[in-house]
Amino acid sequence: MAMIEVRWHGRGGQGAKTASQFLGEAALDTDKYIQAFPEYGPERAGAPMRSYTRISDTVITIHSSVTNPDIVVVIDPTLVGSIDVTEGLGDKGIILVNTDKSPKDIRKDLDFTKGRVATVDATKISLETLGIPMPNMPMLGALLKVNPLVTIDQLSERVKGKFLKKIGEEKTNANIEGIKRAYSEVKID
Amino acid sequence: MTKKNLIPFTGDQAVAYAMKQIDPDVVAAYPITPQTEIVMNFSNYVANGQVSTEMIPVESEHSAMSACVGAAAAGARTMTATSANGLALMWEIVYIAASTRLPIVMPVVNRALSGPINIHCDHSDTMGCRDSGWIHIYCENAQEVYENTILAIRIAEHKKILLPVMVCQDGFITSHAVEGLELFDDKKVKDFIGEYKIENPLLDVDHPVTYGPLDLQDYYFEHKRQQGEAMKAALTAIPEVLKKFEKTFGRKYDFIETYKLDDAEIAIVAMSSTAGTVKFVVDELRQKGVKAGLLRPRIFRPFPKEKLITALKNVKAVAVLDRSESFSAEGGPLYTDIKAALYDSGIRPLISNYIYGLGGRDIFPADINKVYVDLQDILKTGKVKTPLNYLGSRE
Amino acid sequence: MENKKSWKEIPIGGKIIEAGNAAKYNTGSWRTFRPEKNDKKCINCLFCWIYCPDSSIKVEDDKMAGFDYEHCKGCGICASICPVKCIDMKKEIQ
Numbered sequence: 001m002a003m004i005e006v007r008w009h010g011r012g013g014q015g016a017k018t019a020s021q022f023l024g025e026a027a028l029d030t031d032k033y034i035q036a037f038p039e040y041g042p043e044r045a046g047a048p049m050r051s052y053t054r055i056s057d058t059v060i061t062i063h064s065s066v067t068n069p070d071i072v073v074v075i076d077p078t079l080v081g082s083i084d085v086t087e088g089l090g091d092k093g094i095i096l097v098n099t100d101k102s103p104k105d106i107r108k109d110l111d112f113t114k115g116r117v118a119t120v121d122a123t124k125i126s127l128e129t130l131g132i133p134m135p136n137m138p139m140l141g142a143l144l145k146v147n148p149l150v151t152i153d154q155l156s157e158r159v160k161g162k163f164l165k166k167i168g169e170e171k172t173n174a175n176i177e178g179i180k181r182a183y184s185e186v187k188i189d
Numbered sequence: 190m191t192k193k194n195l196i197p198f199t200g201d202q203a204v205a206y207a208m209k210q211i212d213p214d215v216v217a218a219y220p221i222t223p224q225t226e227i228v229m230n231f232s233n234y235v236a237n238g239q240v241s242t243e244m245i246p247v248e249s250e251h252s253a254m255s256a257c258v259g260a261a262a263a264g265a266r267t268m269t270a271t272s273a274n275g276l277a278l279m280w281e282i283v284y285i286a287a288s289t290r291l292p293i294v295m296p297v298v299n300r301a302l303s304g305p306i307n308i309h310c311d312h313s314d315t316m317g318c319r320d321s322g323w324i325h326i327y328c329e330n331a332q333e334v335y336e337n338t339i340l341a342i343r344i345a346e347h348k349k350i351l352l353p354v355m356v357c358q359d360g361f362i363t364s365h366a367v368e369g370l371e372l373f374d375d376k377k378v379k380d381f382i383g384e385y386k387i388e389n390p391l392l393d394v395d396h397p398v399t400y401g402p403l404d405l406q407d408y409y410f411e412h413k414r415q416q417g418e419a420m421k422a423a424l425t426a427i428p429e430v431l432k433k434f435e436k437t438f439g440r441k442y443d444f445i446e447t448y449k450l451d452d453a454e455i456a457i458v459a460m461s462s463t464a465g466t467v468k469f470v471v472d473e474l475r476q477k478g479v480k481a482g483l484l485r486p487r488i489f490r491p492f493p494k495e496k497l498i499t500a501l502k503n504v505k506a507v508a509v510l511d512r513s514e515s516f517s518a519e520g521g522p523l524y525t526d527i528k529a530a531l532y533d534s535g536i537r538p539l540i541s542n543y544i545y546g547l548g549g550r551d552i553f554p555a556d557i558n559k560v561y562v563d564l565q566d567i568l569k570t571g572k573v574k575t576p577l578n579y580l581g582s583r584e
Numbered sequence: 585m586e587n588k589k590s591w592k593e594i595p596i597g598g599k600i601i602e603a604g605n606a607a608k609y610n611t612g613s614w615r616t617f618r619p620e621k622n623d624k625k626c627i628n629c630l631f632c633w634i635y636c637p638d639s640s641i642k643v644e645d646d647k648m649a650g651f652d653y654e655h656c657k658g659c660g661i662c663a664s665i666c667p668v669k670c671i672d673m674k675k676e677i678q
Binding site: 288289290291351389396397398399400401402404407408411412414415418419 | 588589590591594595596597598599600601603
Binding site: 063 | 192193195197308309329330359361362363365366367368369462463465466468469551552553554555
């Protein structure tokens with residue numbers, strides 16, 4: 001595998017940084033080389049922010065932010081149209097959006113004719129599994145359907161490792177359920 | 190495939206973990222972005238009883254370094270950590286630590302100095318105190334940050350050196366990015382750093398000594414001379430420590446790192462995380478047949494003149510990247526130092542300077558590529574049109 | 585004048601590693617006035633001993649026993665502080 005670069009778009013407080021890290025750490029468990037880092041600006045809850053994950057079979061030396069991502073994940077649907085989420089996305093690029101719309105509609109909204117577009121209603125899944133709108137974990141599940149960077153089991157192990165102590169078994173399982181649901185519900189065009 | 194068993198750590202976590210394994214006698218520190226997670230994580234180790242360190246939460250960095258000086262003089266293995274304005278507030282005592290010859294180790298998370306106020310990476314903080322008498326180590330990634338923090342203990346405490354050491358990493362870029370780290374066994378770290386024994390500790394009440402007396406025209410100069418000689422001695426003593434490090438941990442380091450430099454016609458000199466991005470660009474250029482290379486100074490003070498000259502001896506055009514502006518109107522500190530080193534050697538590549546990345550301005554492969562394009566042009570024309578350039582600044 | 589030492593011969597870091605070596609420095613030569621005591625008036629309160637900046641008041645059996653002229657700089661603090669004015673400052677060269 002050549003290096004895969006993922007760019008996450010979210011708003012401060014929606015867990016884009018956490019998602020980028022979980023993906024990286026799950027890949028690290030499978031002996032990949034990884035980088036996961038947010039773009040630090042003036043942090044404010046609600047402000048648009050980016051985070052990045054790099055995964056590679058070989059040592060990663062590059063230390064700048066990602067300009068030509070292989071995958072873009074948009075955690076907040078209101079960012080579509082307000083910032084250029086497809087910037088730098090190549091012909092084979094994939095964009096995954098948290099929305100109740102179909103991939104075809106999002107394609108139109110984004111005016112994106114290349115690559116693949118995937119959608120999943122991660123906010124709804126999060127509300128139904130966790131009871132709060134925290135779409136980052138379902139987005140991770142959906143991402144793994146779009147590109148199996150790690151398996152659902154590998155990701156779940158990482159989530160357990162990070163969450164069990166912090167939020168308890170019930171909420172951890174709810175997060176994993178959200179991941180699995182998004183994995184099966186994501187639509188791809 | 191053997192399991193690599195890499196641990197996800199940020200650069201700050203890497204420092205805190207190294208400090209946990211070192212288990213210093215005293216840590217006096219004040220949190221400041223982007224160093225905060227070092228103090229936070231290490232405080233957790235203290236609170237959890239995982240270290241035996243006496244942690245002194247102070248009210249300012251001036252106090253932090255003052256407490257470190259006192260502790261180190263008393264005979265304690267002492268550490269602190271800071272960034273930018275915190276380092277600036279320590280300034281007075283930073284010099285005192287070096288001139289009192291106290292082997293304090295201080296991880297510094299490089300951040301732009303105010304003003305205007307900015308929390309992101311550049312090297313203006315540590316470059317500003319390059320004349321303070323501290324040894325300066327610059328790290329490319331979190332793995333190096335971890336290893337150099339451990340290495341620094343032995344360098345600082347080496348009998349022929351006895352100087353404090355700064356271990357520098359790039360703010361946010363390294364300090365807040367998660368990477369996979371290979372961690373050393375606790376016991377190996379303990380064996381490597383050994384026991385801390387200082388000559389003439391203040392707390393040896395049977396042999397009372399005085400630290401920090403007034404030192405005027407008759408002896409001050411001799412004490413400064415000793416500092417200069419210690420820095421020179423470090424050039425020969427550090428390799429001993431590096432050899433021991435290699436023997437213990439299997440990691441081979443030198444004052445400098447070269448990347449595809451042996452047959453390079455054009456080369457960039459860069460430090461810290463940017464050097465990693467340069468490697469990425471060198472690989473791309475090599476695939477196109479461009480003979481590009483990289484030279485990365487890892488240890489900046491003492492300045493490894495001979496190593497740098499040897500590394501650059503066959504390169505025809507060199508660009509030095511400085512992540513700080515020294516406002517000399519003559520270029521950044523790394524550039525002017527390298528030019529000075531080349532003067533006597535008779536090795537005179539066409540050389541130019543690029544100030545970049547101030548206040549955390551990202552440096553992309555495209556920026557570095559532009560420098561190599563400039564170098565190819567310089568190689569062709571045999572002329573450096575603009576010796577001093579500002580890479581990534583809007584014109 | 586003693587020969588000053590080279591950078592190779594002195595302790596590093598400006599440390600003074602020999603306790604009490606100020607005694608080797610004979611500041612007594614600085615004096616232009618020397619303190620002299622009128623034994624009859626002295627009440628042995630030892631204020632002079634407390635105030636002397638150069639530890640040059642000799643004390644024997646809890647009594648003021650004269651001056652250490654090797655180190656007394658002749659500053660006159662003892663004479664000034666003495667509550668019964670039993671110390672006079674006399675010119676070194678008459």
